[in-house]
Amino acid sequence: MRITVGVDGTRYTDEVEPRMLLVHYLRERLGKTGTVVGCDTSNCGACTVHLDGHSVKSCSVLAVQADGCEVTTVEGLARDGRMHPVQQAFHDNHALQCGFCTPGMIMQAIDLLADDPDPDDHAVRHGLEGNLCRCTGYQNIVRAVRDAASKMAPGAGPAAEQVSDSAITAREASHTGGGS
Template identity: 75%
Template sequence: MPRITVTVDGVTYEEEVEPRLLLVHLLRDRLGKTGTPVGCDTSNCGACTVMLDGRSAKSCSVLAVQADGSDVVTIEGLARGDEWHPMQKAFHTEHALQCGYCTPGMIMAAIDLLRDDPDPSEEAVREGLEGNLCRCTGYCNIVRAVRLAAQEMAQAGERREVRTP
């Protein structure tokens, strides 16, 4: 079995994996990173979105062997100690989640969106999140949260890289 090295939320792991092991199952079943859920088979829902080498990726559609040598940040690695990432705070403030199952992926996708467009319009947020499905919120408050986080991050002069330093 291939041996891989992968850094997840700042911790480096060496694992022997079957080639077919999905990254999301490595995270959930092997590393206990259950904050990242699985919502579909076809990469439509985006619930499993993580940062893979600093860019959003759907961890259900990546093999663990493809992540060999990579840096992964999950929803569990966003906060610094007790301080949430501004996007986490904005989702709370704007009531951008109900059941919360899509939330980890939605937050990761939203953070990635702001990397390219630090002050997105409503339309840009909606299009930028087209790969992440939510069944509870009707997206209104998610859009508001992303734009609030954009403001907060701009005010704080923040463009933090979401990867392990």
């Protein structure tokens, strides 16, 4: 089947097998290896990407289902050589150990913050519960998400301006009736 999909701001048209998973399309065809293959059963969340502004586990989505959609991977978050505020917060708060879950955690955290820009610890834990960290770095991950939220708050400075990420932009458009 022929699909056309936008990935990290670039449009791709490819022939894919109907059964090809989005995670394999991103990694094998497009070289987006930041999208990690974890469990292949949608249990771990390591493969989380944004599909039209909402987080999805790309091991549970067929590439053909992304036809006509916009996909953002962890590689597509940085702008002008600067990390996305959530990426920076994960770095600043040492919210990783082995790093395997980190891309999925970051993508899910951005989606969480689009829905709840000022979550408490409980809300962060609840919002990330579908993503697993085998190194048990949850304390630092929660701290990083809360730190990112504070830096992304209106009037928080340059980091707040960078939050033109596709997840938030698409979510705002859908809430105002101009969505995809």
